[in-house]
Amino acid sequence: MAKSKARTNKPLDRDYFKYKDRPKPKNAKDLTPCCNQDVDHEVLNVRVKSDWELIEDHIEDKLREYSDTESITPVSCKKCGRLLNYVSVLKDPKSKGGWFNQT
Numbered sequence: 001m002a003k004s005k006a007r008t009n010k011p012l013d014r015d016y017f018k019y020k021d022r023p024k025p026k027n028a029k030d031l032t033p034c035c036n037q038d039v040d041h042e043v044l045n046v047r048v049k050s051d052w053e054l055i056e057d058h059i060e061d062k063l064r065e066y067s068d069t070e071s072i073t074p075v076s077c078k079k080c081g082r083l084l085n086y087v088s089v090l091k092d093p094k095s096k097g098g099w100f101n102q103t
């Protein structure tokens with residue numbers, strides 16, 4: 001009788017089912033080699049046109065909402081284009097050079 005591989009008293013997670021019928025790689029999680037992201041984690045990709053439009057919309061919304069934000073950079077992986085982070089640059093309050101600061 002074949003020995004059961006049942007993992008009793010162990011949580012059965014997605015990985016358990018993913019690797020049920022094939023050997024699990026040494027790395028517990030599949031990470032992208034270029035930016036170390038979990039491949040199962042679906043993220044926006046700047047190279048996908050529809051994703052890029054979502055990113056643009058998001059940034060436009062934020063710029064409208066936060067008037068002290070100068071710009072927002074969508075930081076993405078240079079290799080695969082996965083969106084990793086947003087970096088905001090705030091306006092420097094000391095260097096007000098606009099119409100509103102003229103005396």
Ligand SMILES: [Zn+2]
Pocket residue numbers: 032033034035036077078079080081082
């Ligand atoms: Zn990448």
